[in-house]
Amino acid sequence: MTLPATPKIPYGGDYNPEQWPQEVWTQDYRLFDAAHLDTVTVGVFTWALTQPAPDVYDFTTLDAIVERAAAEGRAVCLATGTGAHPAWLARAHPEVTRTDFEGRRHRFGQRHNSCPSSPVFRRLSAELARRIAARYADHPAVVAWHVGNEYGGACYCELCAAGFRDWLRKKYRTLDRLNHAWCTTFWSHTFTDWDEIEAPSALTEHWRGPDHTAFQGITLDYLRFMSDAMLTNFVDEKAAIRESSPDTPVTTNFMGMYRPIDYHRWSAHLDFASWDNYPPDDRSAARMALTHDLMRGLKGGQPFWLMEQTPSTTACRDVNPLKRPGINRLWSWQAVAHGADAVLYFQLRASRGASEKYHGAVIGHAGRADTRVFGEVAQLGAELDRLGGVSLGARTPARVALLFDWDSWWALEISDGPSRLVRYQQVVLAYHRTLWDAGTDVDVVPVTADLCRYDVVVAPALHMVKGDLARRLEAVAARGGSVVTTFLSGRVDEDDNAFLTDVPGPLGPLMGVRVDEWDAREADIVNPVLLESGDDRLEVASRLLFELVIPQGAEVVGTYRADFYAGTPAVTRNAFGDGHGWYVAAGLEQDGVSWVMRQVLARHDLLGPYADVADLETAVRIAPDGTRLRFLLNHRADKVTVTACAGGVDLLTGERVEAGRPLALDPLGVVVLHETA
Numbered sequence: 001m002t003l004p005a006t007p008k009i010p011y012g013g014d015y016n017p018e019q020w021p022q023e024v025w026t027q028d029y030r031l032f033d034a035a036h037l038d039t040v041t042v043g044v045f046t047w048a049l050t051q052p053a054p055d056v057y058d059f060t061t062l063d064a065i066v067e068r069a070a071a072e073g074r075a076v077c078l079a080t081g082t083g084a085h086p087a088w089l090a091r092a093h094p095e096v097t098r099t100d101f102e103g104r105r106h107r108f109g110q111r112h113n114s115c116p117s118s119p120v121f122r123r124l125s126a127e128l129a130r131r132i133a134a135r136y137a138d139h140p141a142v143v144a145w146h147v148g149n150e151y152g153g154a155c156y157c158e159l160c161a162a163g164f165r166d167w168l169r170k171k172y173r174t175l176d177r178l179n180h181a182w183c184t185t186f187w188s189h190t191f192t193d194w195d196e197i198e199a200p201s202a203l204t205e206h207w208r209g210p211d212h213t214a215f216q217g218i219t220l221d222y223l224r225f226m227s228d229a230m231l232t233n234f235v236d237e238k239a240a241i242r243e244s245s246p247d248t249p250v251t252t253n254f255m256g257m258y259r260p261i262d263y264h265r266w267s268a269h270l271d272f273a274s275w276d277n278y279p280p281d282d283r284s285a286a287r288m289a290l291t292h293d294l295m296r297g298l299k300g301g302q303p304f305w306l307m308e309q310t311p312s313t314t315a316c317r318d319v320n321p322l323k324r325p326g327i328n329r330l331w332s333w334q335a336v337a338h339g340a341d342a343v344l345y346f347q348l349r350a351s352r353g354a355s356e357k358y359h360g361a362v363i364g365h366a367g368r369a370d371t372r373v374f375g376e377v378a379q380l381g382a383e384l385d386r387l388g389g390v391s392l393g394a395r396t397p398a399r400v401a402l403l404f405d406w407d408s409w410w411a412l413e414i415s416d417g418p419s420r421l422v423r424y425q426q427v428v429l430a431y432h433r434t435l436w437d438a439g440t441d442v443d444v445v446p447v448t449a450d451l452c453r454y455d456v457v458v459a460p461a462l463h464m465v466k467g468d469l470a471r472r473l474e475a476v477a478a479r480g481g482s483v484v485t486t487f488l489s490g491r492v493d494e495d496d497n498a499f500l501t502d503v504p505g506p507l508g509p510l511m512g513v514r515v516d517e518w519d520a521r522e523a524d525i526v527n528p529v530l531l532e533s534g535d536d537r538l539e540v541a542s543r544l545l546f547e548l549v550i551p552q553g554a555e556v557v558g559t560y561r562a563d564f565y566a567g568t569p570a571v572t573r574n575a576f577g578d579g580h581g582w583y584v585a586a587g588l589e590q591d592g593v594s595w596v597m598r599q600v601l602a603r604h605d606l607l608g609p610y611a612d613v614a615d616l617e618t619a620v621r622i623a624p625d626g627t628r629l630r631f632l633l634n635h636r637a638d639k640v641t642v643t644a645c646a647g648g649v650d651l652l653t654g655e656r657v658e659a660g661r662p663l664a665l666d667p668l669g670v671v672v673l674h675e676t677a
Helices: 022-032 060-071 087-094 119-136 158-172 175-182 217-240 263-269 285-299 327-337 372-387 406-414 423-436 469-478 507-510 591-604
Strands: 011-014 041-042 075-079 142-146 274-277 306-311 340-345 400-403 442-445 456-459 482-486 515-519 530-533 536-540 544-549 555-560 568-578 580-582 586-588 616-622 626-633 638-641 648-652 662-666 670-675
Touching: 022 060, 022 372, 041 060, 041 340, 041 400, 060 075, 119 217, 119 327, 119 423, 158 175, 158 217, 175 217, 175 456, 217 406, 263 406, 274 530, 274 626, 285 306, 285 423, 285 442, 306 327, 327 340, 327 372, 327 616, 327 626, 327 670, 340 372, 400 423, 406 423, 423 442, 423 456, 423 482, 423 591, 423 648, 456 469, 456 591, 469 482, 469 507, 469 580, 482 507, 482 591, 507 515, 507 568, 507 580, 515 568, 530 568, 536 586, 536 591, 536 648, 544 555, 544 568, 568 586, 580 591, 586 591, 662 670
Parallel strands: 011 041, 011 340, 041 075, 075 142, 274 306, 306 340, 400 442, 400 456, 456 482, 482 580
Antiparallel strands: 515 544, 530 536, 530 555, 544 586, 555 568, 568 580, 616 626, 626 670, 638 662, 648 670
16 A cells, blocks of 8 residues: 555645535635645544534535535545544543543543543544445545544543553563563562553652653653554554555654654554644754655655645744745745655635634635735646646655654653753754755664665664664674764663663674763853864864763764863764764764764765755655656745756756756745756
C-alpha cells in the first residue's frame, strides 16, 4: 500500500460544510473552481452528527457532503470523524475522558480528550470507522482514509495505569528484569508486585515538569506506552476500515516534531505519512525543511502529504502572525521540494464560530474572491495545474542522513543533569540548519535505518545508543564515510542506564575520545572555541554544555579558549578505517556548527551549488521515470541572481534555463527546473 492514486498534486484542504446551509456550498464550489482546488478533506469532526445517540447512526449529512464533492469533481479524503467524541458518550461513560498529569478527570469539551485505554472508546470509535468505511468503500471519489485527527493528549487514569502494567509485562516479562531496567534499588523503589506500579503523576513527591517525575525509568516507559496506546486506537480504526476497504490508503495527520508521540513507532502502520505544518513564526524556513525531511523519512523516503497549513494565520497561539505576501506560495513549494505529493489547507472556509473562527482560511466569512489571500491561493493552484503529475512519487537522492530519535529526545530531557537548558530539538535543528544552508539533500531517518547508502551520517545529541547502532555507524566510517556526533551522546542504553564505561560509551572507539568531566553553565556564559584546519581558522562561541575531552587517538580540530580547561579539545576528528568520526564536545553556536559540517561535506563533495548564497534553498527530487527536478527557493526579501548549475525548463513559467548562464529569482521566488542531461 502506498500513496493515493491522483493525476496531479492534490490541492485543497479541510472543508466543513456541515457548518453551513447548502446555498453556501454552491458558492464555495464556485470559488473552489476559481482557486483550482480539487481535493477536500471532510468529516474530520462529525462523530456527533453521524452517531447522535448510542444506537443511532445517521449518514444524512455525510452523504450530502460526499455526494456534492463527487458531483463537483473533487477527490475526497474521508475522515472517520473520531478526532473528538460526542457529549452523549462522555455523559454515559465518563471514563472515556482523559485524566491529566495533575490527576484531574476532564469533563466533556475540547478535543484530544479521549482516554486511549478506554474499552468503550476503543469499541465505539472502531465501530464508527467500520460503518463509515462500509458505506463509502466503493465510492469513486474517495482516494484516502483519514483516521482520527492530530493524535495527542496523554492520559494518566486508572485504565491507563492498568494498560501500562500490561504493556510492562509484555516488555519485561519478569519483575526482576523491570527492576533492573529501572534501577529501582535507587531510592528504595523496588517493586515486588506488578500492581504496585502506578502511572507517573504530579501527585508523586518529586516531579520535574508537565509530563514526568524524577523516577526516570517509569517516566520514559510511560512516554513509550502512551505513544503505543494511541497507536492502538489508530490500528483499531484502520483494521475496521480494512474489513470493507482493502485497497484505499489510510493515514492520520501528524504534527511534525511532536514530542509526545514517537512517529517512528507508528510509521509502519500508515500507508502514507501526512502532517500539519504550523510553524511558530514566519522565520521558520529551516525548521520546516527539517520537519518535511523527518516526515519523508518515516516511510523510507516515500513522499508524504502536507495535510494542513494555513493560507494566512493560525489562531491557537498567544500571537498569530500573518503570512506576508508570497510566503504561502513559497512555503508550499518548499513542501513539494522536500517530498510533498499533496498541498492542502486548514481551512477552505472560515468557521462561523467557536475556537477557530479567526483561524486563516482560503475563503473568509464574507465569501469573497477578491482578497489577497484568495488570489495567492488561486495563483498557486494554477501553478500546480501546470506542474501536473511530473513530481508524483519523486524521491530525494540524499547521500547524507541525520538521525532523529524520540528515545534520545525523551531520555535527554527527563534527565536530572547535566543541564535542563539543553534541548534535543534545538541541537538537531542547529545541525540540520547547516545542511539546509549548504544546499545538501538530507534524509532524516530513525536510528534503525539502513545506513549503507550514505556518505555522511549526522547524529546530534544521540543520548541513547540502542542495539547494533554503534557497529553500523562504525561501518559507515570504515568504508570511507564520515560520522558526526555531539556532546551528551553515547550516554545511556535503551533502559536509560549509564554505560559502565568511558563516555561516549559504545561510540568511543569510533570517536577516539574519552570524556571524564563536563561543565554546564547558564546561557549567558560563553567559552570561545578556536577551530582550525590547515589555514582555515575561526573562533566561535559555545554555550550551555562543555565536555572535557581526552583524545584516545583523535586529532584535535577545535580547542576551548577559556576557564581551567582552556587549550583542551572541544572538537575532534578520528581516523577510522577509510573515514572519520567527528566529535563536537561543546555547544557551538550556529557559525561553529556550520564550520564543522562544511569541513565534513567538502570532503565528500556534498556542498550544494549555491552553498554560499544565503537563504537560497535548493533541493532535488527524482521521479520514478528518471525525471530530475531541481527546486530553487529564494527566502530573501530581495532579488537574487546566480549561475545556473544545470540546463532545463522552468516548469512554472515554461522558460528555458541554460547551464552556466545567469538565473534570476524574484524576492520569495521559486524555480522548478526540469533538468536536462
